[in-house]
Amino acid sequence: MSGLTLHDYELDDACYKVRLLLGALDLNYAKVAVDVHPGREQLSPKYLKLNPLGSLPILVDGEVLLHGAEAILAYLAQAHDPNKAWLPREPAGFGAVMMWLGFAGGELRSASLARMHHMLEVDADAAALDRQSRQAFRVMDDHMTQREFDGRAWFAAEHPTIADIALFPAIALSRDFGIDHDEYPALRRWMRRVRAIPGFVTMPGIPSYH
């Protein structure tokens, strides 16, 4: 019944966030592969009509047209999660999720850019991105260290939310741009929990442990 279409690039960590949630929600969707590298198709007139920012992911759901991973995650949780768990309605939980979504689309963006720089030779100040990425991962590890002392396993609630989904790809893919997981023991344990979420999907750089 679902009329969901995701305009997607397999190597894009922002697209992966959406694929993760679609998997966790067990939703059927059509995937349109966009030739980002080397074709730069996301910047073509056809795609700029869908998203003037020239970025992916783009989600189409009937009349709804959205771009930006965090907005799409929030929309999917609002529209297609019958249990209303991935985006809590209760104010404190909602606020915590929104705070981490802002972080995922803000400070953590350095990690995405660092990866693009390493993999696709996107022009960037690699040293600055490395420093900013490590700082962001440190903030995440400090947070999950404190959460574990309270017996909590997830970033924003007693159960996984779209905050966990939005934060996962950058650190899980960090070896692509030269940052090991050694220094983030609480994130290592949390990533293992994320991988065990029913419906979890992999992407290149995030192997399935067969």
Place this chain on the structure above:
Amino acid sequence: MSFGADWYAVGLSEGLEAGTSAGARLFDQEIVVWRDTDGVTHAWEDRCPHRGMRLSFGFVRGNHITCLYHGWQYDAAGQCRLIPAHPELKVPDTIRTTAYPCRERFGMVWVYSDLAAAAPSDLPPEVPQVTPVRSIYIDRTATAVVAFLTAADLPPFPAATAARPTLAGSGSLLSLSFGGDALLAAVQPVGRAKTALHLAMSGRPQDWRGAGQKDVARWAQELRHALEQQAPYDGAPVAQALHDQIPQEQTRQEITP
């Protein structure tokens, strides 16, 4: 304080769940630390003998660790048991990983840093009650971290309301005592300008579990912040001599799946 061939903590025991692995660096040597499903910890050179892939990128199944690259499987003794591309092959005894001496004490996993040492001296004796806190990574040399703990104005320790804690040390393990309890701080010289501190509290667990752990963990963040505000220590690189002694060569096998 200088750092030579010795036991070094590389992580907290509680943080290494059964059936998982973690990467660690000690004097820039890459080590995979893993716990098998019987609960025993192992520390190996972090290289698959086949193609040099880091084994810490792989995964633990049962009591084997499997390389992510071509699926070569190693048992708890480091012996390769299965090469999936040649499932019928009886794997030669020579295909094995290199193991570091490894122990658990004070709620931490300890590795002896010198692969050439036959009989390492033992660790200090266990203390009866330990509550693990956290590992914290600081972008400064181990020498600078220890100097700061010893001499500088430490951030006020949460539980030490009265006197400044007294510092004692043996090897890479420091102990900050106050009253009857102590903060155990194990120093791991990770690399040239990177040090890990593995922190645990000795004392009654009911005094330290929960809120106490959170307070000490936040104190450690303040400590890290204060240290990294300092100009980088420009003394001799930590234990460079030892680092140079550790054999670098790989023993790679010529079997290609």
